[in-house]
Structures are given as structure tokens and as C-alpha cells.
Amino acid sequence: MSISVVVLGDKESIVREIESYQGELIVTRVCSETAEAIAACLTAIADVLLIADAQQVPPMEQIEELMGNGTAVVYLLENSTELSPLPDVLQLPVDIAMSDLEERITATVHSLKIPESSPIDxxxxxxxxxxxxxxxxxxxxxxxxxxxxxxxxxxxxxxxxxxxxxxxxxxxxxxxxxxxxxxxxxxxxxxxxxxxxxxxxxxxxxxxxxxxxxxxxxxxxxxxxxxxxxxxxxxxxxxxxxxxxxxxxxxxxxxxxxxxxxxxxxxxxxxxxxxxxxxxxxxxxxxxxxxxxxxxxxxxxxxxxxxxxxxxxxxxxxxxxxxxxxxxxxxxxxxxxxxxxxxxxxxxxxxxxxxxxxxxxxxxxxxxxxxxxxxxxxxxxxxxxxxxxxxxxxxxxxxxxxxxxxxxxxxxxxx
Structure with a gap:
């Protein structure tokens, strides 16, 4: 099963790593602006929004909107000082191994797609x-x-x-x-x-x-x-x-x-x-x-x-x-x-x-x-x-x- 990923941020290295790994993750779009990434996820029904830029983290209202539509949100941290309290957002270090990244993202996507399950429930x-x-x-x-x-x-x-x-x-x-x-x-x-x-x-x-x-x-x-x-x-x-x-x-x-x-x-x-x-x-x-x-x-x-x-x-x-x-x-x-x-x-x-x-x-x-x-x-x-x-x-x-x-x-x- 392939998992479509929209990448937010100009991080070509992360895109190259995902594509060279040839796993279940498939980058469908790379966006430089938050509004563009949100629209891409909502219209294309992407499985994952991968945030690679600490300056472009969407507000919680938009994050909940994405998760309500079944899109997982993943935030890659350059260092531990960037850690912020974002409920339900998967936060991972940017240097995580691709096998671990794919495993964590896959588990998060599957948890969002469980029938009749929601953060409210x-x-x-x-x-x-x-x-x-x-x-x-x-x-x-x-x-x-x-x-x-x-x-x-x-x-x-x-x-x-x-x-x-x-x-x-x-x-x-x-x-x-x-x-x-x-x-x-x-x-x-x-x-x-x-x-x-x-x-x-x-x-x-x-x-x-x-x-x-x-x-x-x-x-x-x-x-x-x-x-x-x-x-x-x-x-x-x-x-x-x-x-x-x-x-x-x-x-x-x-x-x-x-x-x-x-x-x-x-x-x-x-x-x-x-x-x-x-x-x-x-x-x-x-x-x-x-x-x-x-x-x-x-x-x-x-x-x-x-x-x-x-x-x-x-x-x-x-x-x-x-x-x-x-x-x-x-x-x-x-x-x-x-x-x-x-x-x-x-x-x-x-x-x-x-x-x-x-x-x-x-x-x-x-x-x-x-x-x-x-x-x-x-x-x-x-x-x-x-x-x-x-x-x-x-x-x-x-x-x-x-x-x-x-x-x-x-x-x-x-x-």
C-alpha cells in the first residue's frame, strides 16, 4: 500500500531520501507555502502532510481540519529545542532513519483510518x-x-x-x-x-x-x-x-x-x-x-x-x-x-x-x-x-x- 505525502518546506534532501528509499511513502507534491500545502492535502486527499520547515507549522485549527479529513501531520525537528506542544501531531527528528520514519508514519496513517474512530470519540x-x-x-x-x-x-x-x-x-x-x-x-x-x-x-x-x-x-x-x-x-x-x-x-x-x-x-x-x-x-x-x-x-x-x-x-x-x-x-x-x-x-x-x-x-x-x-x-x-x-x-x-x-x-x- 502506497502512502501519498505532501512536503511543506524547501528541503530537497528529505524528498530525495524518501524517493531513493523506494518504500511505501510517495511524495506527490512539494509546497513552499502553508496555504498551498493545506489546499493540496484537502483537495488531493493526501495521506500525510510532512512539515520540514519549523517556520511554517500550520495553526492547530488547520491541523485538526487535516486530521478530520484523514490526513496525518508529521513535523520533522532540526533539534530538540524546536519541540512544541502540538497535540496529535507526530514529531520526529530530522535525522531519523528512513525505515523508522516510514514505520512511524504508516502506523499514524492507519490509526487515522480506523472506522468510527476520531479524537472526539x-x-x-x-x-x-x-x-x-x-x-x-x-x-x-x-x-x-x-x-x-x-x-x-x-x-x-x-x-x-x-x-x-x-x-x-x-x-x-x-x-x-x-x-x-x-x-x-x-x-x-x-x-x-x-x-x-x-x-x-x-x-x-x-x-x-x-x-x-x-x-x-x-x-x-x-x-x-x-x-x-x-x-x-x-x-x-x-x-x-x-x-x-x-x-x-x-x-x-x-x-x-x-x-x-x-x-x-x-x-x-x-x-x-x-x-x-x-x-x-x-x-x-x-x-x-x-x-x-x-x-x-x-x-x-x-x-x-x-x-x-x-x-x-x-x-x-x-x-x-x-x-x-x-x-x-x-x-x-x-x-x-x-x-x-x-x-x-x-x-x-x-x-x-x-x-x-x-x-x-x-x-x-x-x-x-x-x-x-x-x-x-x-x-x-x-x-x-x-x-x-x-x-x-x-x-x-x-x-x-x-x-x-x-x-x-x-x-x-x-x-
Missing amino acids: DQRSAGKSEPSTQGKIVCFWSAPGSPGRSTLALNYAVEAAATGKSVVLLDADTYAASISIQLGLMDESASVAQICRIMDSGSTDINRLNAACSLVQVGDTTVRVGTGIPRSSRWPEVRASALRRAALVFREHYDLVVLDIAPHIAMDEQLSFDTQAPQRNAVTVEVLRCSDEIFMVVQSDSIGIPRAIRAIDELEENHPELRPKIIFNRVSVSSSGRSPKRRLSEAWDRFGPMHDVVGFLPNDSAVCSASVLAGSPLLEIAPKSSLRTEIRSLAGIKSTDLPKNRITRRFSKSA
Whole structure:
């Protein structure tokens, strides 16, 4: 079996060595520019990108794109000082024997071509096999509209933290980020954009990721918050593969990683650029794929339910392996009629997809408005509200009254 290789860098000696060895490796193209090499690999579906120039290492986003298309990435080092943390990239010394080079490359190519195997699946399998060292990634998703997704994500994270869990909350909505507003944080720096830049640099240092987030005290507990982009025009700064890798790193150090994501999952048409065009909805798709638990928030009225059914149909068509759990939000007699829970269950059983309904949250608009106005979660603003009780139940927490003394919150940028 022959293995096609695209060489990046003006290293004629390496090309001559590969060709003179007459093994399974076949050099199909030599490129002097990174964009040219990436395009060659994606269009010609090369087996290997061999990087022979330390100055032309592609960013992690493009490396993941290549590996996602089945192209292995190999980096030849002139000396050990060039070693950089590039996850999933095979790094070898430039003076390696050709027999060893071919053996290592062949093994890497075969590992990428194993059916139904991907870095995401490997990470999730590792998380399941080592529950004691892995946390849990939970995302809140919905159909287009405003069913209260961000409010539930925020309060779910706060309630989990109140039980003693270490929690990080990431606002990954590329259309209308709102977590910082709901917490009264005026953060124009966009923590998720900083997190993506850290991951694209090749670093997996949890201290650097923590420093990019804000540490928010709520009651007598704290939640680490990665604020979203303040303007939707900045969505290209939130890169899907980088944010997914960051979530997996956070999962290794936190009990719970909660993500608030945008509703749209339709990917843009692939245009004929030198490299793949940016995808605004890719963050939502990547987060859904790497999550351990997906909550879909459905607004309980005649508009929200049809929207949710269409959104799930689209999800099942493109990602049938994903199984979201349904939360009916803003349940009330005025929107659903008498016995709203029973009516919603009957309607969902009749028209809705086969997904479990795990919660019916009451329509408490007065409490939610007061929460947003005060920049505080329900734990602080309405600790005995029925909505908070249902959210705690959703998180698997038994309802208990909080201490009467309210603790003032303080916000700090973690060092």
C-alpha cells in the first residue's frame, strides 16, 4: 500500500531520501507555502502532510481540519529545542532513519483510518473509562428564538457549584452572548476568544485557561466564567476546534463544564477558497458532539414547540448519534391551557421526536426580570422560587433552603 505525502518546506534532501528509499511513502507534491500545502492535502486527499520547515507549522485549527479529513501531520525537528506542544501531531527528528520514519508514519496513517474512530470519540471514551479523573460536559441548546437557554445554563451552573462541585461556565453563543450581562459583568475582552487563542498556540496549560476566565462569587460559592463575545461580528474569533479542545481540558480539571451555545446548526456551503471557509455555526456543532449531556430548552407554546421539532429533525438528519434531553420552559396555563404538563406531554408524544422530557419549568417572568435587573442568579435574588427549585431538581439536587444571610458577590479576574 502506497502512502501519498505532501512536503511543506524547501528541503530537497528529505524528498530525495524518501524517493531513493523506494518504500511505501510517495511524495506527490512539494509546497513552499502553508496555504498551498493545506489546499493540496484537502483537495488531493493526501495521506500525510510532512512539515520540514519549523517556520511554517500550520495553526492547530488547520491541523485538526487535516486530521478530520484523514490526513496525518508529521513535523520533522532540526533539534530538540524546536519541540512544541502540538497535540496529535507526530514529531520526529530530522535525522531519523528512513525505515523508522516510514514505520512511524504508516502506523499514524492507519490509526487515522480506523472506522468510527476520531479524537472526539477517543476523548469521550477516555472520560467514560476514567470517571474518577474526568468531569462532565453539559451544554444547553435550543431552537432559534429566546426560550430561556442562557438563564437555565447560568442557574444550572450556579446550583451545581453551590453543592461543592468545581464548575466552569462558558458562553459559546456566537450570535447573542448574554451570560456576562446576566451576571453584571462588563467584559469586552471576550474570555472565549482568549481561550481559543491559547488553545491555538498549542498550550493545554489549565492555569492559562483559568486566567482567561473571571472568577465570580455567588452566595458562598464561586463559578469560573468564560464570557462570550460582546458583538456578534466577532464570531470568527471563537473557533470550533479550539473551543472543543478547551472544553475537554477543562473537563479534566473541573467536575462540571457548562456551555451555553447558539441554536443554529446549519453549516455554510463550502466555497472554493485555498482553505476551508470559516463556519459560524461550527462551534454549536462541535460542542454538541463533545458533550456528555445535552439539554434542549423548548418554549412551551404554539410557536416554541414546532420550532423545536424542526430543529430536532435537522439535528437527527445531520447528527443522528446525538440524543438531547428536552426541557419545557415557561410552562403556564395561559400558554398551554389547563393541566399544562399533561397537555405538553401529550402533544410531545403525538408530534415530537422520541426524546426524553426531563423537566417542566414554570413561567416566572417576574423573578427572571428581577434576576436580570440585579445581575444576579436565582440563588441570590429568589432562593425560594419555584423556578429555582425545578432547576435544582434538573441538576439532581434536592431542594433545601439557603441561609438567610445573603453574601455580597465580588468579581475578580483570576491570576
